[in-house]
Amino acid sequence: MKIFVLIPALNEAGNIARVISDIPRHLQTQVVVIDNGSADATPQTARNAGAIVLHEPVRGYGRACLRGMAYLMQLPPAQQPDVVVFIDGDYSDYPAEMPLLLQPIMLQQADMAVGSRVLGVRQKGALTPQQRFGNWLATRILRLLYGAVYTDLGPFRAIRWQTLQNLNMQDRNFGWTVEMQLKAAKAGVKAVEVPVSYRPRTWGKSKVSGTVKGTFMAGYIILRTLFKHR
Numbered sequence: 001m002k003i004f005v006l007i008p009a010l011n012e013a014g015n016i017a018r019v020i021s022d023i024p025r026h027l028q029t030q031v032v033v034i035d036n037g038s039a040d041a042t043p044q045t046a047r048n049a050g051a052i053v054l055h056e057p058v059r060g061y062g063r064a065c066l067r068g069m070a071y072l073m074q075l076p077p078a079q080q081p082d083v084v085v086f087i088d089g090d091y092s093d094y095p096a097e098m099p100l101l102l103q104p105i106m107l108q109q110a111d112m113a114v115g116s117r118v119l120g121v122r123q124k125g126a127l128t129p130q131q132r133f134g135n136w137l138a139t140r141i142l143r144l145l146y147g148a149v150y151t152d153l154g155p156f157r158a159i160r161w162q163t164l165q166n167l168n169m170q171d172r173n174f175g176w177t178v179e180m181q182l183k184a185a186k187a188g189v190k191a192v193e194v195p196v197s198y199r200p201r202t203w204g205k206s207k208v209s210g211t212v213k214g215t216f217m218a219g220y221i222i223l224r225t226l227f228k229h230r
Contacts, residue, residue, distance in 0.1 A: 002162075003029040003079040003104065005098075007051070008064035009089030011154050013040040014203030019087065020049040022095035027102070030081075032071060033089065034064040042089070062176035066169065072161070085158045090201045092126065093156040097196050101158040106160040111163045111189050114181065115156035115196035130215050135220065138178060141226050148185035153177045153222070156196055163189055174218040175225030182229055196228060 005023060009016055016113055020031055033046035034054045043053045056067040065086065072080055083105055087093050094113065104110040117127060118135065127135075139150045167183045171177070184191050 002079075002081045002217060003085060003102070004028055005029050005031045005084050005085045005087060006065060007031065007033045007034050007046075007066070007087055007089045008036055008061055009038065009041050009042050009046065010036040010064075011038045011042060011058065011204060012089040013038070013042045014044050015091040015201065016042055016046045016051075016089045016092050017049040019089055019095055020046065020051055024098055027098060029098075032052075032068055034068045036060070036064040044059070049114055057131040059173040060219035062169070062171040062179075065176055066172070069164070069169070073165070081161045083158055084161050084164055086155055086196070087154045090204065092201050093154075094197045094199075096164050097156075100194050100196065101156065104194065105158055105160060109190070110192040112159040112180075112184055112191040113157060113194050114150065114152065114191065115147060115154045116152040116193040117154050117196060117198040118151040119193060120195035121197045123197075125200045126198045128215075131221075134215075134219050138222050139225065141223070142178065142182060142185075145226065145230055146182045148181055148191075150181060150193060152193070153181065153200075154196065171225060172223075174221045178222050178225050179229065182226065186229070 023029055031051040033051040034056050034207055035043045037057045037059050047053045054067055054071055056064045101113045101115055102115050138153055142148050142150055171179045
């Protein structure tokens with residue numbers, strides 16, 4: 001099974017090498033870091049750690065993810081992945097837990113697996129109160145509107161490449177994760193949640209929860225996305 005790991009990254013020079021190095025080597029993954037306009041040494045640090053580095057200068061989480069997908073689509077068919085894993089570059093997720101996400105897909109029990117920080121073990125302060133409330137609200141709306149039962153919109157996830165292409169992802173910002181989950185529900189994709197661990201970032205500031213503006217904008221975009229596709 002060919003596995004590509006896509007890592008959107010913005011100013012993560014202090015974290016990105018640890019994310020890459022902690023990905024289990026036995027999975028034989030290809031790691032692609034999408035630099036989203038960093039002002040620090042994120043691209044060179046990722047390259048030194050063995051990743052392919054792409055550049056998406058227009059900032060936006062979804063833009064970076066779409067740039068990664070565009071790269072995969074231009075590969076010869078024989079070189080394209082079977083499964084794509086998304087993980088953030090801030091080292092809050094545990095890359096070593098990647099096999100847990102891949103297991104339901106490898107066993108043909110699911111086509112998409114979303115890592116749930118709510119169901120997993122979280123270190124103190126890893127999820128802020130506003131993040132917990134936002135997750136609670138968004139997942140309940142997701143269930144009400146689309147019948148999709150989730151506890152989290154976490155960025156750590158795995159999905160079959162063909163399934164991902166079929167979803168026709170469009171969001172350019174923080175609505176990316178919820179768009180994937182609601183479109184999967186509408187398409188009848190077999191999806192599961194997998195408990196994953198989560199820790200506070202040890203370097204740099206979060207682009208979402210690190211500021212009041214970032215938290216508000218992310219929440220607004222997620223809610224807008226939920227109702228946009230109804």
